[in-house]
Amino acid sequence: MNSTFNVFIFFLAIGVTFVYGQRPSPGGCPKITSNALNNTAKFDINKYTGLWYEIERTFNVFEIGLRCVTAEYLAKPDGTIGVVNHGLSKWGQKVNVEGSGRVADRSRPSYLKVAFKYSPEAPYWIADTDYNNYAVVVSCSDVLGVFRVDSIWILSRTRDLPQSTLDALHSYIDQLGLRSSALSRVDQTNCPK
Numbered sequence: 213m214n215s216t217f218n219v220f221i222f223f224l225a226i227g228v229t230f231v232y233g234q235r236p237s238p239g240g241c242p243k244i245t246s247n248a249l250n251n252t253a254k255f256d257i258n259k260y261t262g263l264w265y266e267i268e269r270t271f272n273v274f275e276i277g278l279r280c281v282t283a284e285y286l287a288k289p290d291g292t293i294g295v296v297n298h299g300l301s302k303w304g305q306k307v308n309v310e311g312s313g314r315v316a317d318r319s320r321p322s323y324l325k326v327a328f329k330y331s332p333e334a335p336y337w338i339a340d341t342d343y344n345n346y347a348v349v350v351s352c353s354d355v356l357g358v359f360r361v362d363s364i365w366i367l368s369r370t371r372d373l374p375q376s377t378l379d380a381l382h383s384y385i386d387q388l389g390l391r392s393s394a395l396s397r398v399d400q401t402n403c404p405k
Contacts, residue, residue: 266367278398293324
């Protein structure tokens with residue numbers, strides 16, 4: 213019985229990974245409060261909108277081989293957020309994906325639900341941002357309380373961040389109960405304008 217359960221959990225983890233494009237980790241999602249480093253309880257979506265460059269990310273199936281990745285957020289009159297992600301494949305082809313987001317919990321305005329074409333709605337938490345330089349974004353879903361699937365992104369308004377800022381953000385991510393060591397640098401060199 214125990215080995216059957218382990219096999220079930222293994223295939224469930226693989227299935228969830230491919231549906232959500234995220235990596236599985238043991239344990240549930242961390243209990244994240246709305247008062248992060250810069251008090252995102254007072255999060256202002258209008259300040260967050262605009263162009264962001266992906267500096268570091270955890271493994272995501274949907275981003276394999278992509279470089280020069282950007283995310284643009286647009287506030288819409290109906291209160292939703294338009295999301296447009298751009299990147300270059302390893303063959304130099306432009307990849308564009310559009311989606312939309314909405315505030316999932318009015319008491320936590322930095323907690324969104326975002327959906328792209330052909331994907332289910334997923335949690336998207338802006339864990340920290342100063343609006344002008346950096347943002348830390350986390351997506352995490354519990355699976356039976358046994359494991360979680362999560363993604364982490366560090367974004368910047370420019371194609372690079374100082375190492376001291378990255379070090380501080382890595383420390384913050386670790387304090388959340390996530391692993392900054394799982395982040396990989398995104399190639400932002402020789403990108404088209």
